[in-house]
Every structure is written in C-alpha cells, then in structure tokens.
Amino acid sequence: MTRRTDVVVIGGGQAGLAAGYHLRRLGLDFAILDAQAEPGGAWQHAWDSLHLFSPAAYSSLPGRLMPPQPGETYPDAAHVVAYLADYEQRYELPVHRSVRATGVHRDGELLRVETDSGAWSSRAVISATGTWSRPFVPTIAGRTEFQGAQLHTVEYRNASELAGKKVVVVGGGNSGAQIAADLAHDTDLTWATLREPRYLADDIDGRALFDHATARRRALDEGRTDTRGVASFGEIVAVPPVREARDSGLLKAQPMFTRLTRTAVTWADDTTVEADAIIWCTGFRPALSHLAPLGLRSPRGRIPTIGTQAVGEPRLHLLGYGDWTGPASATLIGVGRPAREAAHEIHHRLAGVPRHCR
Incomplete structure (x- = not known):
C-alpha cells in the first residue's frame, strides 16, 4: 500500500526537523522518514569528546532555544541529541522510524518515495539526509595492504x-x-x-562562522566579489x-x-x-543515492539548485548539505533560514501562487 501526503521529508536529523517545524506552521500535511532508530540524527554517533563550536543559545533550531548544558560553555553531542529529541516531541513532528528511503521517482504529478517499508506519494519532497552516512576515504597507494x-x-x-x-x-x-x-x-x-x-583566531566560534557565512552569501547574491568569508583567515x-x-x-x-x-x-x-x-578524518560526501532515479546529478556529483530547489525537478528541495543548499545549512543555527524558505516555496507552489505574485 502506498501512503499519501503533501510533503515527504527524507531524513530526521537537524535539517529534517527544521523543515518539519516550518511545514507544521504552514499547515501542510507531511511525513518525516528517518533511517535512524532513535532521535538525534548523526549527533548520536559522534565521538565522545565532541562539543559544539558555539554556546547553546547560538546552536538552536527555529522556535526553540537549546537550553545551556550545566558546567559547559559549548554543549557536547549527548546534549544535542537530547535537545533534538525534545524538539521533535515539543512540535509533535510526524517522524517515522526506522524507514530508509531507497529511491525517489517521478509518478505523473506526484513524486513516489520508495522505502524499505513501503512507498509514499507526495506533491513535494525535501531531501535532508546529510553526509554522515557517506564517509570519504582518499585513494592512496598501499591502503588495502595496511594490516593495522x-x-x-x-x-x-x-x-x-x-x-x-x-x-x-x-x-x-x-x-x-x-x-x-x-x-x-x-x-x-x-x-x-x-x-x-x-x-582561526582563538575568539572565533560558531557565532562568527554563521555571521560570516551569511554575509558571504549576501555578497554573492548581490554580485560582489567573493571574499570567502571567515575561511580566508583559517x-x-x-x-x-x-x-x-x-x-x-x-x-x-x-x-x-x-x-x-x-x-x-x-x-x-x-x-x-x-x-x-x-x-x-577526510570528510564526507552528500548522501544522495536515493535521488538517483531522478537523474539530476551534475558531473561534479552535486544536484544543481536555486536556493534549496532542484533546478531539474522543482518539486524537490535539498536541505542541509552545505552552503550550496543555504548558507551554513549543515549547522544547527544555519539550517533554520533555508528550511523556512523551502517550506514557504513548497506551500506557495502547492497553493498555485505564481512566483511573481509572492
């Protein structure tokens, strides 16, 4: 049996939850499909000593400030997991676990999301699967011979x-x-x-990184020279x-x-x-294999977007993969704005409001 909803959000980590918050506020019917068995996204798999770059108040999703962690200026990963679990419950977000999306297909006027536990049909899809499930290791001579x-x-x-x-x-x-x-x-x-x-200078933390990322995006949108923001300093x-x-x-x-x-x-x-x-510690690649049936990826491996919206499939939005899907969108504090923009774009499109009338 195929279930039906207005919007399917693929991924129940921070980006998926931020999208859910805005979809809920707009009154849309939606489902969040999360491959994880528990709340918390990739944070629940982080190494023990990992801490945020920013104080709790500057590491929050839309609508709900992260409470401070007693005794810590920069909260640890376990505190983030608890915050995300509370966020999900507070806003009664419809997260379905453990559900892994295996393919998104065009199905006439709808998109069909195939999963390992059945199919969903929707009028729009937000892909928010992040990168944690696709670790990258470079090719180097002898790597397969190493015995350690x-x-x-x-x-x-x-x-x-x-x-x-x-x-x-x-x-x-x-x-x-x-x-x-x-x-x-x-x-x-x-x-x-x-x-x-x-x-970076010792006094720079996540607050400054987000401010610089936002300023850089504004400059690029206005056609000014790319200064690379804070990355030019370290x-x-x-x-x-x-x-x-x-x-x-x-x-x-x-x-x-x-x-x-x-x-x-x-x-x-x-x-x-x-x-x-x-x-x-060689980074990650976007987890986009579930979008392969749509045939949208460029030779460089990314899906071209305008904002969060896929150029080749306007019913699809990508959220939280990095600056190419919104300034600082792979961070807790940064994902809120592109999540709001994606939700509003979907809301207007489903309501049939032309872009120039908004």
Missing part, C-alpha cells in the same frame, strides 16, 4: 580504545584537529595534513581542547604521506613511521 586498524571519523569513539598505540590521524579540518587533540596525550601520535593547519576552530594541545606543542602536523605499507606510513623521501591504526 583503519577508522573513519564516523567510527572513532575515544582515546582509551587506542591508548599506548602508534596512531596516525589524517586530515587538517576541524574533525582531524579535534581527534588529534583527543589522542595527543595517550598515544604516539602522528598528524598528517595536506596543508599546514590554519587556525579553517580550524580553536576549541579549548585543540587550543590546549596546540599551545603545549602536542599538535604538530606533518605533510601528507604518499603510501602505506603493511605496518607503516611512508613519505616521498622514504621517511617511515610505524602505525598500529590510521584514523581518516
């Missing part, structure tokens, strides 16, 4: 699992810096990065554990190695470091 443990960011939990071991952390972004800092005291650490790590937010490890001399990055052997990593000059484990 290989973990991606998604699999790392805490330093105690690797205490006393020779560990190589790969990646010069925020996750690489935070996990390297987490391991710096209890392991024989090597931190490998493509470029010299670029730290890439790594110096959260307290990272700052402490850096200032104590424990975070010293090495250039990226060129190959792996059975027991070590090796550089172009044949310098070799033995390793028991490698942690790949």
Whole structure:
C-alpha cells in the first residue's frame, strides 16, 4: 500500500526537523522518514569528546532555544541529541522510524518515495539526509595492504580504545584537529595534513562562522566579489581542547604521506613511521543515492539548485548539505533560514501562487 501526503521529508536529523517545524506552521500535511532508530540524527554517533563550536543559545533550531548544558560553555553531542529529541516531541513532528528511503521517482504529478517499508506519494519532497552516512576515504597507494586498524571519523569513539598505540590521524579540518587533540596525550601520535593547519583566531566560534557565512552569501547574491568569508583567515576552530594541545606543542602536523605499507606510513623521501591504526578524518560526501532515479546529478556529483530547489525537478528541495543548499545549512543555527524558505516555496507552489505574485 502506498501512503499519501503533501510533503515527504527524507531524513530526521537537524535539517529534517527544521523543515518539519516550518511545514507544521504552514499547515501542510507531511511525513518525516528517518533511517535512524532513535532521535538525534548523526549527533548520536559522534565521538565522545565532541562539543559544539558555539554556546547553546547560538546552536538552536527555529522556535526553540537549546537550553545551556550545566558546567559547559559549548554543549557536547549527548546534549544535542537530547535537545533534538525534545524538539521533535515539543512540535509533535510526524517522524517515522526506522524507514530508509531507497529511491525517489517521478509518478505523473506526484513524486513516489520508495522505502524499505513501503512507498509514499507526495506533491513535494525535501531531501535532508546529510553526509554522515557517506564517509570519504582518499585513494592512496598501499591502503588495502595496511594490516593495522583503519577508522573513519564516523567510527572513532575515544582515546582509551587506542591508548599506548602508534596512531596516525589524517586530515587538517576541524574533525582531524579535534581527534588529534583527543589522542595527543595517550598515544604516539602522528598528524598528517595536506596543508599546514590554519587556525582561526582563538575568539572565533560558531557565532562568527554563521555571521560570516551569511554575509558571504549576501555578497554573492548581490554580485560582489567573493571574499570567502571567515575561511580566508583559517579553517580550524580553536576549541579549548585543540587550543590546549596546540599551545603545549602536542599538535604538530606533518605533510601528507604518499603510501602505506603493511605496518607503516611512508613519505616521498622514504621517511617511515610505524602505525598500529590510521584514523581518516577526510570528510564526507552528500548522501544522495536515493535521488538517483531522478537523474539530476551534475558531473561534479552535486544536484544543481536555486536556493534549496532542484533546478531539474522543482518539486524537490535539498536541505542541509552545505552552503550550496543555504548558507551554513549543515549547522544547527544555519539550517533554520533555508528550511523556512523551502517550506514557504513548497506551500506557495502547492497553493498555485505564481512566483511573481509572492
């Protein structure tokens, strides 16, 4: 049996919940399909020491401020999970678990969402599946020959699992810096990065990042020169554990190695470091395989959008995958505005209101 609704939201993490909030306010009939068994999205799978970049009040979804976490300026992942679960209940959002979307298909005037537990038909779809389920590991010589443990960011939990071991952390972004800092005291650490790590000023946190992302998007929309916003000053937010490890001399990055052997990593000059484990903090790709039947992806792997709306399928909106689907839309504080825009666009289109009349 195929169930019917106005809007299907695919993904029950922060982006899906923000979309649900605005769809609820507009009075639309909708369903949120979440592949996870519990609330909290990707936050419930984060490593133990992960904290937000911003205070709670600056890390909130629309309509409900995140309460502060006692004793913490920057809330941890467990606090975020509790907040998202409360948010879902407070607004009585219709989340269906565990339901994994396997394909979105055109079906006349409707879109049909196939899942592992039946099909849904709707007049619009919001895809909000994020990136956490698609970890990226680069191709490098010898990676399949390495006999030690290989973990991606998604699999790392805490330093105690690797205490006393020779560990190589790969990646010069925020996750690489935070996990390297987490391991710096209890392991024989090597931190490998493509470029010299670029730290933002110590007083910059998520509040400033969001403000800069918003200003950058405004400048681009107005045809002004792209200044790259805060990214022009650095890439790594110096959260307290990272700052402490850096200032104590424990975070010293090495250039990226060129190959792996059975027991070590090796550089172009044949310098070799033995390793028991490698942690790949090398990012993610958008989880878009469920949209493959629509044939919308460009050669670069993204789906072209105007705002959140897919260029090749106006009934589809993409939310929370990065700046290409809204400034800072992959963050708690940043997803609210593009979620509102997507919900209003859908509402107007379903009501038959021409764009120029809005």
